[in-house]
Amino acid sequence: MALETATPPATDPAPAPARRRRTRVSGKGRAWDAIFAGLARGSTVLTLLILAALVAVLFESAVPSIRENGAKFLVSSEWRPNEREVQKRDAAGHLVMEDGEVATETLPAEFGALPVIWGTAASSLLALLFAVPIGFGAALFLVRICKPRLGGPLSFLIEFLAAVPSIAYGMWGLMVLAPLLQDHIEPFLRSVLDVPGLHWLFHETIQVGGESITRVLPLSGRDMLCGGLVLGIMILPIVTAISRDVLRAVPREQIEGSLALGATWWQSSWAMLRYSRAGLLGAVLLGLARAAGETMAVTMVIGNNNQIKASIFAPAQTMSSLLANEFAEATTELHRAALIEIALVLLLMSLAFNISARMLVTGGATKSGGRR
C-alpha cells in the first residue's frame, strides 16, 4: 500500500484504475514480506540450533571423560586432575621405607564430580531456604497489603535486583558478607549452637600422617553458608516476581470465600498460597535453576574446596565454580573433557528445572484449580 501511494500519479503515464484500487500489497511488497517472515522464522530456528549445537558440542567434547570415567564420574568424590606422588603407607598407616628412603607411589588422575554436585545441590537448597520465605512474604505484601501506587516502584526495585551483575554480588559477598560472617555471625552461632548433637557443625576430622584428628573447624567466612546466602539474595527477585504474579492470579472469590468464613489475614493468605501451590512450586524451581547455574558470585565466596562436609561452615565447591577455577588451567585432554562433562550435567539439570518450572507456572496460572 505504502509503495503504491508513494508513487506520484503524475509520473505514471497511464494509471490503470483497477490497479489503483487494488488493496493487496504489490509484488515488490510481498517479496519483502516473505523475506521478513523468513528472517523471523530463521531467527527462531537459529536459536534452537544454537541450543542443539551447545548440547552436541558439549557432549562430543565430553566423550573422552565419559568413556574413561563412566558412571564413576557421578559417584566418586576424588577430584585429582593430575597424577600426584604421595608417600607410601602400609595398612597401619606407617610410612614404608625402601632403601633407607621414604617410598613414594603415584596416584593416577581421577575425576569424581560428587563433591561439586553436592556443593551445587547444597548451596542451591540453602539459597532456597533464604529466598523462598522472604520471596513469598514480599509477594504477599505486594499483592495484598501495599497500595498500587507503592507497589509499582517496589516491584521495579525488586526486579532491578535481578539486573545487578553477578560480579557485584560476588564482590559484596567477599568484602562485606564474608568478613561479617567470619568475625561476628559465625563465632556467635558457634557460641550458641555448639551443643551436644550439633558438634558436627563446628568440628571436622582430618587425616594427618595417617591419623584421624578432630579439630575445631576454622571459620573462614568464605564457606557454604556465605555461598548460600549470596545465592539466596540473587534468586530473591525471580522468586518474588513470579510468586507475585501467581498470587495475583488467585480469583477474588477464593480470598473473599475464606474471609467471609472468618479467616484472619494470615489464614486467608495461607489459603491463597495453597490455591496457587503449583505456580509457587514453579517459582521455586526457577529460583533453583538460577542458583544452580550461578557462577561468578559463588566462586568468590564459597571457598573453592572440593570436599563433602556436612557443616555449612566448611568451604565447598559448586559445579560452576569448579569450571571457573579450573577450566583455564586444564592442560590434559582428560581434565578438559571431565570439566566439560560437568558443564553438560549442569546444563541438563538447568534445562530440567526450567522446563518443569515453566510447565508448573503456566499450568498453574491458567488452569490452577482445574485440577486437584
Next chain:
Amino acid sequence: MATVIPLSGAQAASSRLPHAASTTLPPRVEEERGPARGRVFEAISRSEAFPSEIHESLLAEPAVVEVRDFRLWYARKQALFDISMRIPRGKLTALVGPSGCGKSTLLRSVNRLNDLVDGVSIEGDMLLNGDSIYGRSVDVIDLRKRIGMVFQKPNPFPMSIFENVVYALRIDGVRDTRVLEEVCERSLRGAGLWDEVKDRLRESALQLSGGQQQRLCIARAIAAEPEVLLLDEPCSALDPIATGRIEDLIEELKGDYSILMVTHNMQQASRTSDFTAFLYLGRLVEYGPTNDIFLKPRLRETEDYVTGRFG
C-alpha cells in the same frame, strides 16, 4: 478501613449530577407517605431524599439484622443512600433491583467484605442481633464468623470435600475429629449433598459439578451455625436444573436460618422469599411482604420493575 468522609448524601449525589441543585435533607418521618405514585424516580433524578415505602407488617417481625441510615461511597461516588431496613429473623428476604442498584453492595456490607475494597467509606451502622457491625470496637473476624455467605460463582477451596465443609471450624482451631465429622455430616445433609458425596469426602471438591459445588459452598456457610446467611445471586452461574435444586434447598433452609438473598431473577424472588426489598440507584424504594410487592405494590416504580416493564 471504612472511614467517614464529610459528605452528605445529597451533596455527593449533586456532584454526580451537575445540573441538580443541592438540597438539604428533609427530616425523615416514618409515618409520612412517600411521594405520589410515579414520583420516586423523579425525586431521585433531582437527588431529593424520599422515605422508603416500608410495609407495616414488617414492623412486627423481630429483626436479625437492622440497617440504620446506611450510606456508602466508592471513593467519591455514592452507592448507597440512607438505607434503613430490618431483616426479619428466620425468614428469607430478597433484594431485587436493576444492575448497579446497590443490592450486592448492601449485602457485602453486612459482613464487611467491602472493607477490602480501596476507597470505600460508610456512614450509619448496622446491627447483627443488636450488636453493632461498624462500631469502633468490633472485631471483624469474630463478626464474620457469625455470618455465612454464598457467592455468585461457586468457590470451593482446592481441598477435599470434607476440609471445605469444616473450614470455618478448622480456622477456629477445632481439632476434634469426632466434632468435625459430625459437623460435616450435618452441614452436608443440611445442604442436601450428603447422599451424593458421603463416600468420597476425602476427594477433591473441584471434581464436583457446578451445582454440587454451590451446595457444598452452602454447606460450608452453614457449618458454623451462622446467625444470618447471605446469598449473593447464588444461582446466577448455574444451569436451570441446578438452579431448581438450589432453590428447593433455600426453601428448606428458610425456617432454620435468617437469609438475605440478592437475586436478578424475579421468579426466584417471588417463589422463594418471604419479604422483598426493591432497590433503585442506591435507594431502598419499597420493602414489604413478597406477595404484596409482586401483586399489589404501593409504588408504580415497584410495579413497573417487578412486572418487567424496565430493568
